[in-house]
Amino acid sequence: MLVASGLNKRFGPTIASSNISITLRAGTVHAIVGENGAGKSTLLRMLGGAFRPDSGKMTLDDAAYAPQSTFDATHKGVALVHQEITINRSLSVAENIFIGDLRRYAGSFGVMKRKQMAKEAQESLDRIGVKISVKANIDRLNLGELKCIEIARAISSNPTTILLDESTAYLDHREVDAVLRVMQELKSKGITIGFVSHHLSEVLAVADDLTILKDGQFVGSYLAAGIEANEIHRLMVGRDVKQGIYPPHALLPASAAAPALRVTKAAVGRELNDISLQVGHGEILGIAGLKGAGAEALFSGIVGDEPLRDGDLQLDGKDYHPTNPRAAWQNGIAHLPGDRGNEGLIVSFSVLDNLVMARPPAVGPFFSMSRARAISKDLIKLIGIRTSSPDSPCQSLSGGNMQKVVLGKCLAVGPGLLLLNNPTRGVDVGAREEIYRIMRQKTSEGLAILLSSEDMPELIGMADRLVVLRRGEIAHEFASLENVEEHSIVQYMI
Amino acid sequence: MKTPSSGVKAPVQPVRDSALRDRQIAMLRRSFPAIFLVILVVVFTSMSQRFLSLDNLSTVLEQGTVLLVASLGASFIIMAGSIDISVGSIVAVSALTAALTADTLGAFAIVPAVLIGALCGCLNGLLVAVGKVPSFVATLGTQVVFRGLVLYFTKGAPVEISNDSFLNAYSSISFGIPHTVMIGLALAVVAWSIFKFTVFGREVLAIGGGERVSILTGIAVTRVKIKMFVLLGALCGMAGLLQGARTMAATSQLGIGLELDVIASVVVGGTPLTGGLGSITNTCLGVLIVTLLSNGMNMAGVDPYLQNIIKGVVLITAVYINIDRKKIGVIK
Numbered sequence: 001m002l003v004a005s006g007l008n009k010r011f012g013p014t015i016a017s018s019n020i021s022i023t024l025r026a027g028t029v030h031a032i033v034g035e036n037g038a039g040k041s042t043l044l045r046m047l048g049g050a051f052r053p054d055s056g057k058m059t060l061d062d063a064a065y066a067p068q069s070t071f072d073a074t075h076k077g078v079a080l081v082h083q084e085i086t087i088n089r090s091l092s093v094a095e096n097i098f099i100g101d102l103r104r105y106a107g108s109f110g111v112m113k114r115k116q117m118a119k120e121a122q123e124s125l126d127r128i129g130v131k132i133s134v135k136a137n138i139d140r141l142n143l144g145e146l147k148c149i150e151i152a153r154a155i156s157s158n159p160t161t162i163l164l165d166e167s168t169a170y171l172d173h174r175e176v177d178a179v180l181r182v183m184q185e186l187k188s189k190g191i192t193i194g195f196v197s198h199h200l201s202e203v204l205a206v207a208d209d210l211t212i213l214k215d216g217q218f219v220g221s222y223l224a225a226g227i228e229a230n231e232i233h234r235l236m237v238g239r240d241v242k243q244g245i246y247p248p249h250a251l252l253p254a255s256a257a258a259p260a261l262r263v264t265k266a267a268v269g270r271e272l273n274d275i276s277l278q279v280g281h282g283e284i285l286g287i288a289g290l291k292g293a294g295a296e297a298l299f300s301g302i303v304g305d306e307p308l309r310d311g312d313l314q315l316d317g318k319d320y321h322p323t324n325p326r327a328a329w330q331n332g333i334a335h336l337p338g339d340r341g342n343e344g345l346i347v348s349f350s351v352l353d354n355l356v357m358a359r360p361p362a363v364g365p366f367f368s369m370s371r372a373r374a375i376s377k378d379l380i381k382l383i384g385i386r387t388s389s390p391d392s393p394c395q396s397l398s399g400g401n402m403q404k405v406v407l408g409k410c411l412a413v414g415p416g417l418l419l420l421n422n423p424t425r426g427v428d429v430g431a432r433e434e435i436y437r438i439m440r441q442k443t444s445e446g447l448a449i450l451l452s453s454e455d456m457p458e459l460i461g462m463a464d465r466l467v468v469l470r471r472g473e474i475a476h477e478f479a480s481l482e483n484v485e486e487h488s489i490v491q492y493m494i
Numbered sequence: 495m496k497t498p499s500s501g502v503k504a505p506v507q508p509v510r511d512s513a514l515r516d517r518q519i520a521m522l523r524r525s526f527p528a529i530f531l532v533i534l535v536v537v538f539t540s541m542s543q544r545f546l547s548l549d550n551l552s553t554v555l556e557q558g559t560v561l562l563v564a565s566l567g568a569s570f571i572i573m574a575g576s577i578d579i580s581v582g583s584i585v586a587v588s589a590l591t592a593a594l595t596a597d598t599l600g601a602f603a604i605v606p607a608v609l610i611g612a613l614c615g616c617l618n619g620l621l622v623a624v625g626k627v628p629s630f631v632a633t634l635g636t637q638v639v640f641r642g643l644v645l646y647f648t649k650g651a652p653v654e655i656s657n658d659s660f661l662n663a664y665s666s667i668s669f670g671i672p673h674t675v676m677i678g679l680a681l682a683v684v685a686w687s688i689f690k691f692t693v694f695g696r697e698v699l700a701i702g703g704g705e706r707v708s709i710l711t712g713i714a715v716t717r718v719k720i721k722m723f724v725l726l727g728a729l730c731g732m733a734g735l736l737q738g739a740r741t742m743a744a745t746s747q748l749g750i751g752l753e754l755d756v757i758a759s760v761v762v763g764g765t766p767l768t769g770g771l772g773s774i775t776n777t778c779l780g781v782l783i784v785t786l787l788s789n790g791m792n793m794a795g796v797d798p799y800l801q802n803i804i805k806g807v808v809l810i811t812a813v814y815i816n817i818d819r820k821k822i823g824v825i826k
Contacts, residue, residue, distance in 0.1 A: 305710065329712030343710050346703035348770055357700060358711045365692045409711065 001026045002047060002065070002078065002161050002192065007056035009042055016042040017053070020218045022194075022211050024161060026061075029183060029193045031207035031224070033200070034236055035400075035428030039216040040196040041083065041165050047194060048080025048163045049073030060161075071100070079154035083166040083196075087138065087146045094121035094134045097153045124152040129185040130178065142291065144175020151182055155191075162186060164195040166426070172291045172454050173490065180206050198426065200229050212236055237429050245433045246461030247440045257283045259317065260417050260448030261302070261333075266311030268294075268301035273472035274311075279448045281416070284439065286463025286481070287452040288489050293469040295452040296338065299419050302450075303328040303335045316416065329358055334410035336403075338421035344406040345394055352376040352390040354405050359413045379408040384434045400431025407435060417448045424458060436462060456486040468492040523815075527763050527779040530812055534783060538790030545793045552672065556740070558785035559678035560585070562778065563733040564752060565759045566685040567615075567726030569777040570695075572760050574722060575702040575769025576622060576629035581730055582752035583640035584614045586744070588734025590644050592660075593653040593744035600659035607738075608731035614640055615727015619720035637753070645746050652745040655738055664739035674736045681732060686774040688725075698722055702769025759784045762812045783812070 002024040009017040017039045024030045024047075032040045045051045047058070049067030058065045060076060067073035070080050087096050094117045098105065105117040121134045130148045132141065141149070147167055154162050167179050176199075183193055183206050197203050203210060204224060212219040212235045219235050257280020266275050272294040279285040287295045300306040302313065304322030313320045315331055322328050328335065337343035345354045352372055361371035376390045385404045387397055394402050403423065410418055420439075424432045439462060443449060453459050459466055459481075466478040468489060476492040478484055522529075538545045564581050571578045592607040599606070614636070621632040655661065664673055689695040697718045700708045709715050738744045757767075763780025765772030787808060791801045 303710070325710050326712040326714050335710060337710055342704070343706055346700060346707050346770070349700070349703050353696070353700075357708075357713070360693045360696060362693045365694065367691060367693050367696055 001062075002058070002060050002194070004043075004047060004058040005056060007043065007046055007053045007058075009046060009051060009053050015216050017046065018216045018218075020056075020213065020216075022047075022218075022221065024192050024194050025209065026160075026192050027187065027190050028208040029187050029195070029206050031203040031210040032194065032196045032213065033198075033203055033210060033232060034213035034219075035430055038213040038236070038428075040213055042216075043213065044163050044165050044194060044196055045080065047073075048078055050080060074100075074154075074157050074159065077158075077160040078163065079157055079159035079161070080163045081147075081150050081154050081165060081167060085143060085146050085150070087149060089138055091138070092134070093125075093132065093136055093138055093141075093149060094118045096138070096149055097121040097124055097134075097156055099153065101157075120156070121152070124156040125149070127189070128152055128155055128182045130182060142175055144171045144178045147171065147175070147179055148182055151179075151186075155186070159191065161192040161194065164193065166196050166198065174290065174494075176202065198428070200232055203232075204229060233429060245429060245436060246458075247437050249440055249443075249464070257281055257448075260315070261450075262314040263298070263302070264312045264314070266298065266301055266313065267309040267472075268297040269306050269309070271297035271472050272301065275469075275472070275474055276311075277467055277474065279417070279450055281446045281448050282443050283464050284443055284449040284451050284462055286459040286466035287450060287469060288456070288459055288466060288493060289452075289469030290493055291454075293493070294472040295469055296421065297472070298469075299335065299421055299450070299452065302419060303333060329413060332413070332416035333419065334358070334413055334415035334417070335419045336406050336410055336421060336423055338425065340399070340403055340406060340426070345402060345409065347395040347402070348393055350391045350393055351380070351385065351387050351397070351405055354394055355379050355390075355408045355412055358409050375412060376408075379412060383408050383411070383438055398428070398431075400427040403427050404431060404435065407438065411438070411442065415447065417450070418442070419450045419452075421452050422454060423451070424453075424455065432458075456489055459489070460484055460486065470494075524764070526815060527776060527783065527812075530762075531779060531783055531786070534786050534790060538786070538794055541794035542790075545790060550789070550793065552670075552675070554782075554785055554789050555675045555678075556672050557789060558781055559674045560733045560737045560740070560749075561752070561755055561759060561785060562678045562781045563681055563729050563736065564726075565756045565777050565781050566682060566774065567729035568756045569685070569760050569765065569772060569774055570689070570698050570722040571629070571726055572757070572765055572767060573689075573702050573769050573772045574698045574719065575705065575767075576719070576722075577757070577767065578618060578629060578633045578723065578726055579753040579757075580614070580618060580633040580637035580640055581726070581756050582749035583637045583644070584611050584727055584730035585734040585737060585749035585752055586644045586746065587611070587614060587640050588731040589738035589744035589748050590647065590653060590734075591731075592735045592738045593655045596655050596657040596660040596738075600657055601663035603657075603660055604664075604732075604735055607735040608728050611731020611734060612724050612728040615723040615725070615730070616720065618727065619723030622723065623716040623719035641746075641750075644744075644748075648744070648746050650746050652743045654743045656742070661739060661742065664736060665742070674740060677732070677736065681729065682774065682778055685729075689774045694718065694721060699770060699772075702771070704770070755784055758809050762809055784809075 005021040007017050007020045020039065020043055022043065032043060034040050042051060046053045049070045049072055060078065065076060067076060073080065095102065098117060098121065105113045107113045118134045125132050125134065128148065128151055132145055132148060171179065180202060186193055207224040209221060210224050211221045212232065214236060259278050260281045262278045264276050267273050271292055275294065275298060289295050301308050302322060304324045304327055313322065320331060341347060355376040356372045361368045361375060373390065380387065380390060383404045385408060386401050394405055423435055439449060451459065451463055463481055466481055467474050468476045470493060544550055564585060568578060568581060588607045588611040591610045592603045595603040595606045618633055618636055621627045622629045666673055697713050700713060701715055701718060705715065737748060759780035760777050761767065762783050763776035765776055787805055791804065796804065
């Protein structure tokens with residue numbers, strides 16, 4: 001049993017954790033939920049030894065517990081799995097599992113005892129019940145499998161408690177299911193689990209207990225069986241979200257919308273084979289599919305990041321040949337990529353710098369700072385970006401607000417077509433609502449949106465029509481999403 | 495990060511204190527090159543009376559001009575996260591061009607010198623931006639090629655410059671200020687304006703901050719990269735011309751090792767090699783530091799065999815204190 005009480009932690013002026021207490025009962029699964037910036041990861045990292053609390057007390061099985069580092073915590077039986085995938089692709093599966101303790105397998109003259117290591121690595125994998133071979137080529141494994149390898153790494157130290165930080169954030173449905181199964185497997189072996197998640201459905205599926213945080217404060221701990229999703233939402237956000245987070249929209253007949261983009265028999269890379277679809281002005285076309293089913297490739301093809309192998313594109317009725325992303329932006333196509341940190345924005349740059357990056361206001365060759373200020377002021381207000389100043393670096397913002405900056409960058413060019421790749425991944429409920437509101441507002445002004453998402457409720461809530469991709473082809477098309485259930489979409493994906 | 499007294503004091507106070515301290519440290523870091531410069535001046539003044547004389551100041555500026563002009567161009571390259579180590583060779587090619595054309599063109603030898611420099615830069619730019627050869631390797635290759643061109647055409651012999659109109663324009667003194675210094679300072683203002691006020695300057699910085707983001711955001715990364723290499727080439731052309739005018743000859747040894755001083759100047763000014771940060775004013779300070787260091791040691795009579803050792807140690811120390819390693823994360 002891991003008990004913490006009165007934990008405080010601050011980073012500069014930000015108070016990340018204020019007097020937080022939590023009890024992880026032995027052998028149970030305990031979820032920590034809250035909006036972005038609520039202090040979930042901070043709490044988990046304090047428990048796992050990555051951060052030292054400024055004040056507060058922790059006990060592990062009634063003994064005082066004050067880990068000096070993650071290494072020390074592991075030694076005491078508490079293993080932390082970080083949110084980011086930390087697999088090193090130049091190493092083998094087994095080496096990745098024992099990365100923290102490779103010396104253990106050093107034989108004479110420092111030669112690695114590979115066989116023994118492979119055997120013990122396989123045991124770790126088997127113990128968490130995943131079917132991954134240590135001989136597998138690491139480049140062929142999906143993110144969910146890599147996450148499982150990280151859990152196997154954590155388990156190889158024989159911990160009594162394992163802490164998982166947003167382990168499912170970047171995974172698709174199948175991968176999430178695999179990780180959740182591993183969690184149940186660990187629980188059945190008597191291991192205590194603490195985990196952070198944005199997805200309430202996951203929380204309710206596996207958690208015994210849950211603790212809600214808001215703005216670095218402790219809201220309460222509950223038995224998962226005794227609380228409903230709506231109630232959790234309300235406590236997380238601090239207000240009622242019963243009416244749903246998706247803004248209502250008038251049903252528009254697909255025929256009424258003037259076509260913005262028409263894709264005819266497009267093929268891109270290895271993923272996308274033969275796709276024809278069309279999206280109209282004022283319409284949100286949802287795209288569902290597992291990772292690798294073709295949505296990313298389709299976007300790459302439309303913005304010219306990858307060449308079309310075959311097929312034609314028409315933009316507002318005119319032939320359009322994307323040669324590079326620059327041409328796409330100039331043709332009024334804005335693109336919000338799936339990887340916010342590496343593709344969406346430059347985090348060390350200011351909010352203003354990022355907002356006007358796609359089309360810097362200029363007089364001749366000269367950048368107009370006064371116009372840039374006006375533009376970013378408007379965007380910050382329109383989208384509700386919470387930042388102390390337009391000159392603050394984006395890295396000082398929460399994930400949700402960073403995503404709003406990327407959205408703002410897209411809207412700054414006044415696009416006719418907007419491609420959104422998982423716009424709310426790792427984004428808290430409050431920011432989600434604002435992003436959805438803007439999407440609706442802009443479509444009512446004539447914007448066409450292609451929305452690719454792994455979040456089924458989001459697709460059902462936001463899309464006017466939906467295509468389901470499977471292995472680079474369209475498996476099914478929903479002309480309307482009235483009364484469509486999640487499982488009826490998923491069945492076409494697999 | 496322990497604050498032992500935090501339990502006793504009011505809880506709000508230490509938060510403010512630490513925020514203030516963070517801001518102060520950041521400010522100190524930003525102004526570090528300037529502080530370092532002041533320290534250097536104080537130390538050398540105490541070691542040699544002549545150091546702070548107007549005469550010596552003029553010498554320092556004259557000595558530093560070639561380095562300054564080349565470093566101005568290199569700042570753009572480094573802020574975009576690339577590197578150019580062919581700088582010294584481009585300077586040599588341009589100096590040779592100036593020397594060969596000075597007799598017929600006089601002061602107008604500036605045109606071919608700068609054009610040839612820009613052409614060399616363009617080749618670098620094409621290799622890097624279009625050919626996708628990493629800038630270190632591409633310019634390592636062209637460094638040898640450009641130097642080889644100079645050797646081939648001169649056969650190792652110096653080419654003298656004796657044209658009066660050329661020398662009058664680029665190496666005489668008006669109003670007590672050497673023309674080279676005037677030209678160098680004017681170019682610094684131009685480079686500063688380009689960096690600070692143009693879209694191109696912002697795009698350079700954006701490429702350094704995140705090249706993939708820049709590509710996907712529709713910045714013409716290829717074009718910007720070629721432009722910045724051409725800009726550096728042209729400035730190296732100017733540097734070569736000024737160097738030729740100063741020494742009244744173009745030699746095959748001219749500008750050897752200049753690229754190292756250039757990189758040192760930019761980095762000592764506080765611009766990390768990873769790009770995405772920096773400014774032209776930083777580079778100017780860096781150039782002053784590097785130049786003053788050599789000049790000051792000479793004035794103070796430091797053993798010439800010891801000077802390189804001191805120079806290296808001082809540069810590393812400066813960068814060590816100067817750069818906020820937390821912000822950069824991975825150091826390669």
